[in-house]
Amino acid sequence: MKHTLKRREPGPGGMLVCSFLCHAVIFLIATNLNFLPGLHTDNSPVYYVDVVNLPVANPQAGSPAGGTASAPPAVEPPPQIKEPSQMKLPAVKPAPKAAGKQQAKLSPGTETAQEFEERLAKLERDTEARHQAAALEAARRRATGAGRGQAGMPGATGTEAGSDYASYIRSRLEDAFRQEDIFTPDRNKVVEVRLTIGRTGRIIGKRYDRSSSDMMFNNAVERAISRAERDFRPPPGGGTFEHGFVFKPQGVGKN
Amino acid sequence: MGIFATTGLVVKLVLFVLLYFSVVSWAIIFFKLLQVHRAKNESERFLEFFWKAKRFDAINAQLDRFANSPLAVLFNEGYGELKKLMEKGEEKQDPTVISTDLAGIDNISRALRRATTSEITRLEKYTTFLATTGSTAPFIGLFGTVWGIMTAFKGIGETGSASLAVVAPGIAEALIATAIGLVAAIPAVMGYNHFQHKIRVIVGEMDSFSTEFLNIVQRTFTGK
Numbered sequence: 001m002k003h004t005l006k007r008r009e010p011g012p013g014g015m016l017v018c019s020f021l022c023h024a025v026i027f028l029i030a031t032n033l034n035f036l037p038g039l040h041t042d043n044s045p046v047y048y049v050d051v052v053n054l055p056v057a058n059p060q061a062g063s064p065a066g067g068t069a070s071a072p073p074a075v076e077p078p079p080q081i082k083e084p085s086q087m088k089l090p091a092v093k094p095a096p097k098a099a100g101k102q103q104a105k106l107s108p109g110t111e112t113a114q115e116f117e118e119r120l121a122k123l124e125r126d127t128e129a130r131h132q133a134a135a136l137e138a139a140r141r142r143a144t145g146a147g148r149g150q151a152g153m154p155g156a157t158g159t160e161a162g163s164d165y166a167s168y169i170r171s172r173l174e175d176a177f178r179q180e181d182i183f184t185p186d187r188n189k190v191v192e193v194r195l196t197i198g199r200t201g202r203i204i205g206k207r208y209d210r211s212s213s214d215m216m217f218n219n220a221v222e223r224a225i226s227r228a229e230r231d232f233r234p235p236p237g238g239g240t241f242e243h244g245f246v247f248k249p250q251g252v253g254k255n
Numbered sequence: 256m257g258i259f260a261t262t263g264l265v266v267k268l269v270l271f272v273l274l275y276f277s278v279v280s281w282a283i284i285f286f287k288l289l290q291v292h293r294a295k296n297e298s299e300r301f302l303e304f305f306w307k308a309k310r311f312d313a314i315n316a317q318l319d320r321f322a323n324s325p326l327a328v329l330f331n332e333g334y335g336e337l338k339k340l341m342e343k344g345e346e347k348q349d350p351t352v353i354s355t356d357l358a359g360i361d362n363i364s365r366a367l368r369r370a371t372t373s374e375i376t377r378l379e380k381y382t383t384f385l386a387t388t389g390s391t392a393p394f395i396g397l398f399g400t401v402w403g404i405m406t407a408f409k410g411i412g413e414t415g416s417a418s419l420a421v422v423a424p425g426i427a428e429a430l431i432a433t434a435i436g437l438v439a440a441i442p443a444v445m446g447y448n449h450f451q452h453k454i455r456v457i458v459g460e461m462d463s464f465s466t467e468f469l470n471i472v473q474r475t476f477t478g479k
Contacts, residue, residue, distance in 0.1 A: 005322040005331060012286045012381065019282035023274070181424040185413035 165235055166243045166254055169197070169228075173245055174252040176228035180220040182249055189214055191221045191247040192255055201234040209244065209255075221247045262428045263406050269399030269432050276388045276395075277439035283381045284446040290323075291453045294378065297324035298460060305330070311337070325374040325457055326464045332370035333468050336363045337476075360473055367465040374461060378454045382447055389444035396436020403429025 189212040196205030206225070211218050224247070235241035244255030262270070301321040308314045315334050321327035340359040407425025414421065 005328060006319055007322045012282055015286040015289075016279065016282040018285055019278050019280075022281060023278055181428075183407070183410055183421070183424055185410050187414070 165241055169195070169232065169241075169243065170245060170252055170254050172228040172231050173224060173247075175231075177221070177224040177247060177252050179227065180224055182217065182220050184214065184217060184249055186214070187249050189217050189249055191218060192244060193221065193225065193247065194242065194244040194255070195225070197232060197235055197241045199234055199238050199240060201232040203229050203232075204240065205242070217249070224252075262431075263403065265402045266399045266406075266428065266432055269395055269402070270435060272395055273392055273399075273432070273435045273439050276392050276443075277435075280385055280388045280439060280443040280446070283384055284442065287382065287446070287450050290378070291450060291457070293323040294325055294457055295453070297321045298326045298457070300324070301327050301330075302464070325371075325378070325461050328374055329367055329370045329461055329464055330468065332366045333363050333465075333472070336366035337472060360469060363472060364465075364469055367468065371458070371461050371465060375454070375458055378450075378457060382450050382454075385443045385447040385450070389440050389447055392436045392440035392443065393433070394436070396433040396439075399432025399436070400429045403432060 190210060191208065191212050192210035194205075194207045194209055195203055198204040203225070246253045246255050298321075301324045304317065304321070305314060305326075308317075311334055314330065318327050318331055336359075340362060404426060407422070407429060410425065411421055
């Protein structure tokens with residue numbers, strides 16, 4: 001009689017489960033570590049200098065609540081236009097002696113090409129130096145937080161007196177909404193949402209007044225709201241805030 | 256999940272097919288790694304035991320220890336055929352001691368060949384799926400990419416905007432299909448080549464063992 005060998009070999013079914021689990025683990029790791037393209041989201045807050053859409057009570061004063069703002073400068077009356085007959089040609093003044101030499105240099109025919117090049121280079125250097133100084137000054141102001149706490153300034157949180165909190169929220173929503181990869185040929189999709197923001201800056205109520213027929217677009221709006229919520233500051237005055245917002249493929253607007 | 260959620264239906268289908276290929280391929284790779292590893296190890300142990308043992312019946316009694324070895328299967332088949340020939344012989348002796356002239360060496364050779372073929376089939380089982388995955392997954396991924404780019408360009412044409420911000424997301428979504436196709440195909444091809452090499456080695460060992468077994472039988476039982 002032939003002996004029958006008893007094999008202790010696991011079937012491929014167990015390995016299938018093992019392989020599936022391995023794939024799931026790798027996918028989760030890749031998702032959490034942002035290995036996959038398109039999954040990386042830049043969560044750093046973007047501060048807009050939206051001087052047009054962030055109205056203040058008195059733009060020239062910066063903030064009425066600040067108390068440190070200087071008094072508004074007196075508005076100068078517009079210059080009166082004279083009649084052509086009243087206009088006079090300015091009297092020709094004699095050139096000062098100091099400028100005499102320069103005048104002589106500038107006179108056509110006497111300035112050589114080399115002098116012209118030098119003068120041009122000097123002008124360019126001066127311009128460059130002015131730009132660098134301006135950039136340095138702006139960077140210093142940003143670093144020291146100058147302007148923070150004033151409505152309409154880059155460091156403002158949107159909660160200062162005079163700030164438009166709805167515009168601030170819209171700005172955050174727009175920022176989050178732009179991170180969504182929305183690709184749709186239909187530009188007429190609209191989602192209207194009414195948000196209620198609690199005193200801690202969290203969304204405590206959300207009502208969809210209108211949804212689009214595209215579930216993917218609706219989901220994109222939902223994700224944008226969730227992402228934007230992380231950056232919300234508490235509403236001014238320590239109360240709740242309620243406002244409607246309109247999401248379209250082109251952007252976010254206030255209702 | 257964003258990039259998967261925004262892809263079209265066809266690209267999603269392609270991604271699921273590729274995921275299926277990848278999962279099954281890796282399951283086969285794990286299974287074959289274990290199977291080939293056991294076959295190699297137990298064959299080495301069996302050969303060591305075979306050359307140390309003096310009697311076929313003693314080897315036959317210990318065969319279950321080497322159940323995953325193809326050489327043990329060969330021995331089992333050859334020994335079984337030898338016993339059948341013995342039983343049909345005219346001279347009836349103690350079945351535990353085989354020492355008679357046999358004219359049926361060809362029968363044993365055929366039994367060994369059949370066992371070899373059966374073991375090759377067992378070892379090569381499922382490896383064709385690896386070959387199929389290696390050769391077709393990149394093309395399936397490419398199909399998903401082409402379809403995604405077609406859809407993206409169609410959308411661009413309808414919106415009338417060709418800026419990078421509009422074009423890039425569609426292309427990126429489409430290219431993920433090719434990437435996943437390659438992710439599925441590369442391990443499958445590597446696994447297939449690896450197992451083919453290992454199986455060739457085992458087949459060589461089986462051929463050598465068959466020859467040795469026949470030599471021993473011929474020397475012992477026919478005196479040639």
